[in-house]
Amino acid sequence: MLDLFKGYKGRALEVLKHFQARVWGDTTVQTTRGDFQGIILPRSENDDDRHIVIKLVTGYNVGIDVDTVLGMRETGYKEAHYKIPEKEFPFTPGLPKVKLLGTGGTIASRLDYRTGAVIPAFSPGELYGAVPELAEICNLETEKLFAVFSENMGPEQYKKLAVSIGKEIHKGIEGIVIGHGTDTMHHTAAALSFMLQDLPVPVVMVGSQRSSDRPSSDAALNLMHAAFTAGHSDIAEVMVCMFGPTSDEYGLLHRGTRVRKMHSSYRSTFRTIGDVPIARVTRDSVLPIKTDYNKRRRDNKVKVLPFFEERVALVYYYPNMHPDIIDSLAENGYKGIVIAGTGLGHVNKPVYPAIQRAVAKGVQIFMTVQTLWGFVHMFVYDTGRDLMSMGIVPGENLLPEVAYIKLGWALGQTADPDQVRELMLTPIAGDITAGEPYNGYLIFQGGIPEMEEFIRTYHK
Ligand code: ASP
16 A cells, blocks of 8 residues: 655655655655656766656656655565676687677666666676676687766777777787777777778677667677677678667668767668668578678778868858858868768858868868759759869769768878878768669668568569
8 A cells, every 4th residue: 555645845865755665676766746766876977866766667767856746656576787797708629719808888888877878887897797698609718998978989989999990900809899888889880891891700789779778779689790790791891880770680780871869869860871781680690682692701901091181160051050160160260071962962152162161271071962862963063063173073972971971081191181181982881872772761670571572572
């Protein structure tokens, strides 16, 4: 029976005391806004004392205003243990040798009950402790390179990562897995696609949308898929490996230069843009969708090109953008600008003089499209032709973020405009393609299974 009470006005601790409820207690909280069932979490340093935070069975945390509490009843109690022990990975003869390089992100995170935040705290060894199935897939070596959320990744980390992967490959590793935050995983995937050329083994980036303390976490399955791909597939490219459909049916392998995070919270957030994914992956199989991928070799050779010019910007055009945006970049010494333009690759007329001034200063400007799917076509409208005559170079179907990374990488090697232009417009890792497949946008992206089945049957 709930303690039917007419409501308690007070502070969180007093309310807990009053109803004899305890932190870590599995509790039913009756409020003026309905009942909540979950575990009472300790108050974080940053929380006020007017709320009680409970972790619902769904894994979400909710804050309950203490003034709305009518009653509380503890139904169970179990103190949380959220430190996972580091475990030495067992060696199994015959399984491929894979290296897991940790950079941080949710996949390497746990909930910090001190601050209430998700913090990068798992070392790769702890990851194995949490996902012992990895030992059936490969012989895994682990190394924590960074422990950052991916918004903190940048050129310095890209270069270090590329060099570390190069060293592992020279030593004879058979596959690489990179644990990474999902938010900017596609930037790092693009950077590695340009910095590591002629790869002999798979380089598989993996993350998770939901932290591993949540029942719906995708961390374990994504890791298993990524480890299987790294150890057993013959696709020697930089790839992103994440949920295909919203369910855990299979993962998708996306090419590092054609992938983008497209949903802020779905587990199936990554989509291949302008193409179809390279393959589907399950716990014990990789099922190719494409055939034109770089194949695995045994020579331990890779070209490592860890260059990046940081004075490069990506400008997302919006109606009524003022010319001073471009002027300020040029005045601040930026050497390259990628514009994500509207439609086929446009900006408004008032920006033209600023573009002319920037080009005159030697800034190299490339155009991409905000639509993401489709090519830049600057011959169709006057605007496009005008912009080209000012020196803006159409960036084919380079995705805006990929063009930004590629321009930083190109300018990191040469300041010569012709060479930069040539590097930018030469396809290096599927970053520019001849065309888009008709079925890429609609299927092969982990859509509704019935729909995929229907299309597979009728579109041969
Ligand atoms: N903010 C996190 C990151 O990108 C989110 C994640 O890991 O998915 O690092």
